[in-house]
Amino acid sequence: MTPPAPSSASAIVAEGLVKDFNGFRAVDHIDLTVPAGSIFGILGPNGAGKTTTLRMLLGIIDPDEGRCTLLGHDRPLSVAKQVGYLPEERGLYPSMTAGEAIAFMGALRGLPLAEGRRRARDLMEGHGLGYALKRQVRQLSKGMAQTVQLLGTIVHEPRLIILDEPFSGLDALNQQRLEEMIRAQAANGVTIIFSTHVIAHAERLCEDIAIIAGGKVPFAGPVEEARNRLRPRVRLETRAADGPWRAALPPGTVPQGRHWRFDLPEQGVEPLLKALIEGEAGIMSLSIERPGLHDAFVAIAGASAAADLARTSGSQNAAEARP
């Protein structure tokens, strides 16, 4: 597909990224443009190439082909001080205190240590963890450690934050806190890009998404555009189970007793309603449903990718009830 034209308002531009590992093509000519100031989600099942793509964007690994720019620079390390990164595999020095760990991560990104310590204290207290400031990382719970790492990711006040599977391993409460934190950062003009295999997070947070499946990007753009690719679905319930009015139902209608499901006809529901009334179908209920991001994902990435996604996110679905 043709990527959106890169502009100075793009925080990330990637063109034709390719990465092979021992003959296996993990990323296959990926194009991405992330608008500055947006919350951008990368959706895909495990093994789709999300992490590899993010690592290439950050300069941790070099692409075999293609080019990318981060905040307008093609050497990601040259803008590292303006970028925050939370990797999928979390890591902190166990012997460091929580406050020192946050200050250290800030120092890596150019923040003076004294300022980092001050901000670490403020951030920890702001997130209700002030009591754990002097605790060693090894003494923290998993959720607290993840929060500490997340605070370390934003302590230097970056312009761009990249989060790889940030919701992984968090309970519902911490997921809600993380969503709030992401929204707060975005409200300050920070660009946020995160990968996830849980569609609900992307649907709630993102303005734009990229769907990755099998190392390719079959869709990248606004969430609305993805959903608009599918026709709205109509749910109809009739009193009569059969009659001449059935000829008015559009092709592809799925019958379930006296319930009928079909795509919204292009000319709208009015002609259909007229035919149903005249045919005495007895309309019990009729609703028009906009397709969700999950439906769009199935339509765009294919049923197998959707099945992979459902499988990998299965363990998290219980926790992802809307907070």
Next chain:
Amino acid sequence: MNEIVRAALVIARRDFTALVRSKAFIFFLLTPIVMLVVAVAAGGIGARMAKPPATPVVAVLMPSDDSARLIAARQRLDEAVDGLPALEAVRTATSAESLLRGSNPPVAVLSGTLDAPRLSSDGEGARHWPDRVRLILDQARHDADYRRVALDVRTIALPATPAADAEVDRSTTAQMGQMALFLTTMLLAGMVLSNLVEEKTNKIIEILAASIPMESIFLGKLFAMLAMALIAIAAWAAFGAAIGLAAGSALPSLPPPAVGWPVFILLGILYFSTAYLLFGSLYLGIGAMAATVREVQTLAMPVNMGQLGVFLFASYAVTHIGDGVEMAACIIPFSSPFAALARAAQAPDIWPHLVLLLWQGLCTWAIIRIGTTLFRRNVLKSGGGRRRRKATRAGAGGQGQVDRSGPS
């Protein structure tokens, strides 16, 4: 470059603090004391085990005057002749046979008089002791016949000898310096092998690699370990100096090095630093490839053997100052600090050391670059793409705002 050094100092500070604050560091500082205690204990055991067996005794069953002469003659001969039996005069009246059959029998019994001696022993003794006993008898008879001449021994004070002898002796200083450098480097640099394991097992490497140049990570870790090593050496040197003061003149003194002791010690510290950085960068690069602590342990043996080989080469060069061998030892990066320190002990020129220190620094940087490239390629699974990416960039015609300046 400034960014690389800045980031390296962030890493170094973290690592240094973690190292020095750990309880293990105290035990590490105590290492030489433990070694000293073990060495003293082992020396005591060795000395005990090496105690010579009891000297064979020949019983002397003669008149007391003859016995005394024989014993005096034996003492005089003992300074010049090895393997003489001890003589023990028997005062009680008994026979040679009863002495030989007793509970603690001598190897032989010498009876009769000086003029008519008789040696009694078993078959083995009768073959082994007659020559030695005859020597003692001859000496005793000789002492009885001639008056001993006093030997006039004079000591003449001569002017101090020219530097020729000192130059020869300086090779001892060179060898001792090399040995100290080798032992400290081998003891301390090997620790760098496992230095990246923590980052890899804790997945911190991903954050570091995304934040700062890989060279900074390697350099920072080396700086931290070097600082820790210098603290350890300072502590051990203080301990050694205390022992030296306590031992006083009992310790052997070394000939002064050609550059003088202060410069030699300064160069020793500098060459330890470069040797540490050279071997450390190599070890860090090798260790970074290892996936587990077990792999690191497996790598340690060949690495130490390699270091020993380099040291032996540099040791050989000590006696070939100015020759091709010594030049080669100075140029080959890993033997260079050892050969250069030996040169400092034997040649007074300073400028070669400035050149060699610069050379060793450059080699360290080159090894770090190679190590980081291999790390990115083999551990982070990157690489192979930069050349192609550049080609792609060229093909793209420089679209967008491109920063080619690298980290600043």
